[in-house]
Amino acid sequence: MRYSSQRVAYPYFVVAMLLFGLQMAFGMLAAAKYLGPDPLLHLLPFDVVKVIHTNLLLVWVLTGFMGAAYYIVPEESRVELYSVRLAYWQLAIWTAMGVTAVVGYVFGWTAGNKLLEQPFPLKIVIVVVMLMFLYNIGMTIRASGRLTTTEGVLVAGLACTALLYLPALFEWDNYTLSIFYRWWTVHLWVEGVWEMIQGGILAYLLIRLSGVDREVMEKWLYVIVGLTFISGILGTAHHYYWIGVPRYWLPLGGFFSALEPLSFLAMAMYAYYAMRRSGLSHPNRMAMHWTIGSAVFSALGAGVLGLAHTWPAVNKWTHGTLITPMHGHMAFFGAYVMIVLGMITYALPGLTGRSEDSRETTAGFWSFWLQIAGMFGMTMAFAAAGITQTYLERILGIGYLDTQLKLQVHFLMLVATGALFVAGVALFLWDFFFLAGRPVAAAPAERLAPARPTA
Amino acid sequence: MTKRGARAFFVAGTLLSALIFIALTIDSHRKIPELTNAAAIDATVIAGKDVWHAYNCINCHTLLGEGAYYAPDLTQITAQRGADYLREFLKDPSRFYSEERDGRLMPTLNLSDEEITAVIAFLGWVSKINTQGWPPRPILVKGSAVPGAVRGGPAPTAASSDPVELGRTTFNATPPACGACHSISPGVNLVGPSLAGIATMATTRLQAPDYRGSAKDVAAYIRESIVDPNAHVLTGPTYAAGGRSLMPSDYAQTLKPEQVDQIVAYLLSLK
Numbered sequence: 056m057r058y059s060s061q062r063v064a065y066p067y068f069v070v071a072m073l074l075f076g077l078q079m080a081f082g083m084l085a086a087a088k089y090l091g092p093d094p095l096l097h098l099l100p101f102d103v104v105k106v107i108h109t110n111l112l113l114v115w116v117l118t119g120f121m122g123a124a125y126y127i128v129p130e131e132s133r134v135e136l137y138s139v140r141l142a143y144w145q146l147a148i149w150t151a152m153g154v155t156a157v158v159g160y161v162f163g164w165t166a167g168n169k170l171l172e173q174p175f176p177l178k179i180v181i182v183v184v185m186l187m188f189l190y191n192i193g194m195t196i197r198a199s200g201r202l203t204t205t206e207g208v209l210v211a212g213l214a215c216t217a218l219l220y221l222p223a224l225f226e227w228d229n230y231t232l233s234i235f236y237r238w239w240t241v242h243l244w245v246e247g248v249w250e251m252i253q254g255g256i257l258a259y260l261l262i263r264l265s266g267v268d269r270e271v272m273e274k275w276l277y278v279i280v281g282l283t284f285i286s287g288i289l290g291t292a293h294h295y296y297w298i299g300v301p302r303y304w305l306p307l308g309g310f311f312s313a314l315e316p317l318s319f320l321a322m323a324m325y326a327y328y329a330m331r332r333s334g335l336s337h338p339n340r341m342a343m344h345w346t347i348g349s350a351v352f353s354a355l356g357a358g359v360l361g362l363a364h365t366w367p368a369v370n371k372w373t374h375g376t377l378i379t380p381m382h383g384h385m386a387f388f389g390a391y392v393m394i395v396l397g398m399i400t401y402a403l404p405g406l407t408g409r410s411e412d413s414r415e416t417t418a419g420f421w422s423f424w425l426q427i428a429g430m431f432g433m434t435m436a437f438a439a440a441g442i443t444q445t446y447l448e449r450i451l452g453i454g455y456l457d458t459q460l461k462l463q464v465h466f467l468m469l470v471a472t473g474a475l476f477v478a479g480v481a482l483f484l485w486d487f488f489f490l491a492g493r494p495v496a497a498a499p500a501e502r503l504a505p506a507r508p509t510a
Numbered sequence: 511m512t513k514r515g516a517r518a519f520f521v522a523g524t525l526l527s528a529l530i531f532i533a534l535t536i537d538s539h540r541k542i543p544e545l546t547n548a549a550a551i552d553a554t555v556i557a558g559k560d561v562w563h564a565y566n567c568i569n570c571h572t573l574l575g576e577g578a579y580y581a582p583d584l585t586q587i588t589a590q591r592g593a594d595y596l597r598e599f600l601k602d603p604s605r606f607y608s609e610e611r612d613g614r615l616m617p618t619l620n621l622s623d624e625e626i627t628a629v630i631a632f633l634g635w636v637s638k639i640n641t642q643g644w645p646p647r648p649i650l651v652k653g654s655a656v657p658g659a660v661r662g663g664p665a666p667t668a669a670s671s672d673p674v675e676l677g678r679t680t681f682n683a684t685p686p687a688c689g690a691c692h693s694i695s696p697g698v699n700l701v702g703p704s705l706a707g708i709a710t711m712a713t714t715r716l717q718a719p720d721y722r723g724s725a726k727d728v729a730a731y732i733r734e735s736i737v738d739p740n741a742h743v744l745t746g747p748t749y750a751a752g753g754r755s756l757m758p759s760d761y762a763q764t765l766k767p768e769q770v771d772q773i774v775a776y777l778l779s780l781k
Binding site for chain 1: 511512513516517519520523524526527528530531534537538539541542543545546548551556559562563564565566567568569570572573574575576577578579580581582583607609610612613614615617632635636639640641642643644645646647648649650651652653654
């Protein structure tokens with residue numbers, strides 16, 4: 056850590072980790088509800104648990120992204136952050152929004168549009184927070200006049216995230232139009248601009264951890280985000296197949312979805328190349344684990360498992376079954392959860408002022424492998440349930456409820472492997488809050504360190 | 511490739527994809543009203559969409575295959591169940607399903623009558639959206655017409671002119687989705703009574719003293735129960751409410767006369 060204002064990333068990571076923990080509680084609750092009679096049916100029905108589980112994920116991952124940007128941008132632009140105070144205010148408003156949303160959902164305050172359930176006033180707050188963030192970052196870069204490709208891709212990804220949230224503010228009388236434009240936010244986030252963010256953070260971490268040549272890494276970063284958009288933008292078509300739109304989206308979705316794994320494959324090769332060059336010599340080995348893990352797991356979850364059900368002739372049968380959460384869980388974990396955890400693991404020694412060599416890593420290793428094993432098991436449980444459901448319900452024509460009763464063993468596996476995953480998360484939180492230490496007060500010498508360029 | 515070349519690839523690729531995407535979006539936006547029968551979106555349908563959103567329905571159910579995966583898909587539910595049934599169901603789902611028997615139960619939402627009317631109108635509008643043939647086979651809530659057997663296989667439409675065969679096809683098609691509520695297996699009572707042996711059963715019912723319809727023979731009895739379900743109402747836990755059958759009562763309008771003939775011929779074959 057070279058600039059004291061980078062320290063503002065720490066509270067962002069704290070909020071992200073607290074919400075991550077809360078997300079786990081609701082995830083376990085949702086999984087348990089698959090097993091049968093639900094004692095909380097009237098108190099906390101499935102829809103409430105599910106909406107909180109997914110919304111917490113979106114909020115904490117975005118919190119992690121913003122924290123990561125506040126850590127990366129000063130370092131890349133070689134300048135202190137424009138306003139630390141603004142960053143704190145932004146975090147306070149953002150957290151208040153998130154908590155209000157969760158409490159609101161419990162009491163039935165919802166916009167009811169999948170993944171964009173935030174009620175309208177909260178949507179406005181989200182836009183305001185994003186503008187505060189972009190202003191702060193924009194002014195920082197402007198003050199230094201230095202913009203690297205790595206941070207450029209990261210910041211452009213975050214700016215497009217804000218821009219693509221705008222369609223969520225509109226209401227349509229025609230339900231088909233409302234889902235049509237909902238995917239502009241949801242799909243173009245997770246299979247478009249968030250991949251830019253992932254790519255930017257990945258490039259930053261690989262450059263720092265492996266010491267490979269920046270010019271080479273940034274060249275390939277362009278290729279990766281180029282592939283992402285070429286396949287991802289028109290790949291939106293795979294959400295349009297059956298919702299009341301013209302037929303041409305079917306072949307289009309099939310073709311461009313088949314290209315989508317390319318960008319993830321490129322990312323995995325990219326990470327592998329960097330690792331080969333450096334031979335894992337960086338002392339922060341856990342950060343390296345999460346970084347490489349993110350590249351590999353997103354190639355599996357988002358790339359391969361996405362492709363598994365986006366071909367129209369396959370999707371016709373699997374659409375709306377448990378095949379979707381199979382892909383969703385592994386993709387989100389690999390691409391976005393792991394990259395944020397990687398960023399946090401990388402930044403933590405600097406933020407807390409501890410030597411990277413002295414970091415206790417047993418808990419870190421267990422956390423990593425428990426999460427990997429747990430998520431892999433959950434993916435398998437969803438896959439087994441989804442394939443069985445497709446066969447019994449969609450092909451044989453057995454009723455939904457009868458089919459679900461035949462999937463009980465897979466739901467048991469889901470709960471068991473989910474518990475493994477949660478144990479991994481708990482270890483990560485324990486490590487983060489209790490083992491890694493607290494941030495040290497900024498030393499005066501540090502403040503004086505590379506200041507803004509004299510104009 | 512130089513870094514400059516890579517950047518050019520990124521910028522050109524992204525711009526080109528975005529342009530194609532926007533052009534297709536404009537085209538789709540123009541065609542969606544026709545594909546979704548937007549002329550039928552009236553104030554009730556819009557109010558129903560608001561009910562759908564306000565009660566967070568999509569976080570258990572799927573609609574057009576989108577949503578959560580914890581409760582049945584509702585794309586064709588109005589075609590499968592009819593408004594009368596759905597109204598009673600929404601008032602108190604626990605009358606129709608139990609957690610012990612079915613594993614899941616929808617909580618009672620305490621919807622007002624207007625909200626129920628609106629959400630049923632909304633779902634009715636959704637069921638008529640042109641979904642490019644999805645779902646390829648009906649997605650049932652519960653049961654299956656022939657437990658364990660393949661349903662809705664290749665439809666013998668043009669190949670056969672046998673009224674029984676044609677009737678079987680209509681019976682399994684959606685709409686009218688007869689099989690969504692009636693099984694043809696003995697003793698398998700879904701939402702509606704099993705139709706196994708209905709030809710034999712009808713003879714007994716016609717002679718029963720409490721028969722209130724006007725049919726004189728078995729074929730007429732079956733026809734009457736299709737086009738006018740309230741002529742003679744059977745009592746059963748989920749068959750009727752307040753003396754009125756929960757079966758859709760508009761088949762006289764929605765089915766062609768020859769389709770009714772064919773279904774009657776098919777049901778007569780179930781002895």
